[in-house]
Amino acid sequence: MELRNTHREFSKLNRPNLFYPFYVNTETCSVSLVKGNGFTEEVLPLWPDRFEGCWTWGKDLSEKDNHLLIAQNVRGNWKIYRKSYSTSSKGENVSKKLFTIWQDSKFFTEKGQSTFGQIFPGLNKNDFPQPKSVDLIAEIIKTCTKDNDFILDSFSGSGTTGHSLLKLNSQDKNNRKFILIEMMDYADSITAERVKRVIKGYNTTEGTGGSFDFYELGEPLFTEDGNLNEIIGVEKIRSYIFYTETQKPLLQTAHKDTKYFFK
Numbered sequence: 432m433e434l435r436n437t438h439r440e441f442s443k444l445n446r447p448n449l450f451y452p453f454y455v456n457t458e459t460c461s462v463s464l465v466k467g468n469g470f471t472e473e474v475l476p477l478w479p480d481r482f483e484g485c486w487t488w489g490k491d492l493s494e495k496d497n498h499l500l501i502a503q504n505v506r507g508n509w510k511i512y513r514k515s516y517s518t519s520s521k522g523e524n525v526s527k528k529l530f531t532i533w534q535d536s537k538f539f540t541e542k543g544q545s546t547f548g549q550i551f552p553g554l555n556k557n558d559f560p561q562p563k564s565v566d567l568i569a570e571i572i573k574t575c576t577k578d579n580d581f582i583l584d585s586f587s588g589s590g591t592t593g594h595s596l597l598k599l600n601s602q603d604k605n606n607r608k609f610i611l612i613e614m615m616d617y618a619d620s621i622t623a624e625r626v627k628r629v630i631k632g633y634n635t636t637e638g639t640g641g642s643f644d645f646y647e648l649g650e651p652l653f654t655e656d657g658n659l660n661e662i663i664g665v666e667k668i669r670s671y672i673f674y675t676e677t678q679k680p681l682l683q684t685a686h687k688d689t690k691y692f693f694k
Contacts, residue, residue, distance in 0.1 A: 432512060432513055432515055433510060433511070433512055434476075434486050434487055434488060434500065434511040434512060434513050435476040435478075435484055435485075435486060435487070435510070435511065436449070436476065436484055436485050436486065436487050437539065437540045437541065438540065438560075438561055439478070439482065439484065439540075439544065439560040439561055440560050440561060441484065441485050442482070442483055442484050442485055443476075443483040443484070443485055444483075446485040448489055448490075449476075449485035449486045449487070449488075449489060450475070450476060450483065450484075450485045450486070451464075451475075451486070451490055452464075452466075452473045452474065452475050453473070453474045453475075453493075453500075453502070453511050454466045454467075454470035454471065454472060454473055454474070455470060455471075455472040455473075455474055455502040455509050455511075456469045456470050456471075456472075456502075457471070457472050457504075457509075460501055460502045460503065461500075461501070461502070462497065462500040462501065462502050462511060463497070464490060464493060464494055464497075472502075472509055474502065474509045474510070474511055478541070479541065486511075487513075488513070496513075499513050499514045499515075500512070500513055500514075501513075501514065533567070533570065535566075537564065537566040537567075538564050538566060538567040538570070539564060540561055540563070540564065542564040542565070542566065542567075543561070543562040543563045543564040543565065543567075543591065544560075544561070544562060546562070546564075546565055546594075547559060547562045547589055547625075549633065549634045549636070550625055550628050550629070550633050550634070551621070551625075552634075559588075559589055559617075559621065562588065562589040562591055563588075563591045564591075565591060565594050565595050565598060566595075568591050568592055568594075568595035569595040569596075569598055569599050572592075572595055572596055572599055572607065573599060576607060577605075578605040578606055578607065579605075579606050579607065579608070580607050580608070581607075581608050581609070581610060582596055582607060582608070582609045582610070583609075583610045583612075584609065584610070584611050584612065585612045586612070586613070587611035587612055587613045587622050588613065588622070589621055589622060589625055590611060590613075590621070590622040590623070590625040590626050592609060592611060593609050593611050593622075593625070593626045593629070593643070594625060594626065594629045596608075596609045597626070597629050597630060597639040597640075597641050598629070598639055600639065600641065601639040601640060601641075609643075611626075618647075619645070619647075623643075623645050626643055630642065630643075649663065650662050650663050651663075652667070652671060659671075669681060
């Protein structure tokens with residue numbers, strides 16, 4: 432497992448104690464915290480774009496369990512990995528068959544970050560950290576759904592779920608549908624905009640086709656202190672109270688004698 436923390440919200444800035452160099456012996460791929468005696472190649476927890484991240488282990492643990500650390504040269508860059516073993520109740524290392532492992536690199540968070548950067552080349556990657564990999568979400572949708580299903584994402588963020596579903600539909604000609612919900616102020620400028628660009632095509636990626644509707648809800652029903660919000664008007668408050676009491680919609684909006692009666 433890679434020792435560098437793959438969550439971009441953790442970095443040298445807010446985890447300074449987890450940002451420090453390792454030194455690699457390029458002949459044996461062994462790792463040390465001390466430079467010299469064959470350990471010459473310095474390795475820091477940097478992302479491919481040189482963003483200063485952090486390790487998942489502090490120095491004390493890296494020194495204590497140094498025998499579990501190993502370095503690998505990946506496309507010209509040295510990375511630090513840690514070995515992880517299952518243990519029995521007696522503390523012995525054991526082998527276990529794991530039911531599901533999605534360890535393909537296309538599922539990694541970095542892939543989600545890269546795709547987001549291609550769709551929004553003008554945005555700083557740190558402005559929207561950790562979007563999920565499109566292939567990861569597509570694999571989940573493909574595994575758990577069938578044609579014509581609705582997929583609901585109540586915290587849609589950058590819109591990866593919509594992107595993944597549109598990509599899948601274009602590949603297998605199915606007709607899955609999505610409902611994306613986002614309450615932050617980027618719901619239009621990022622979430623919906625991403626879906627638009629995926630449909631039409633972005634960068635050198637061909638568009639998936641498809642369509643969607645965008646709706647913006649009005650004022651919240653309750654204020655921050657938990658009281659009904661008078662701004663929404665009497666009719667909506669009446670409808671809400673009537674439904675909570677009867678589990679039926681209020682069809683008659685006013686009583687012939689007084690506006691304060693429900694029915």
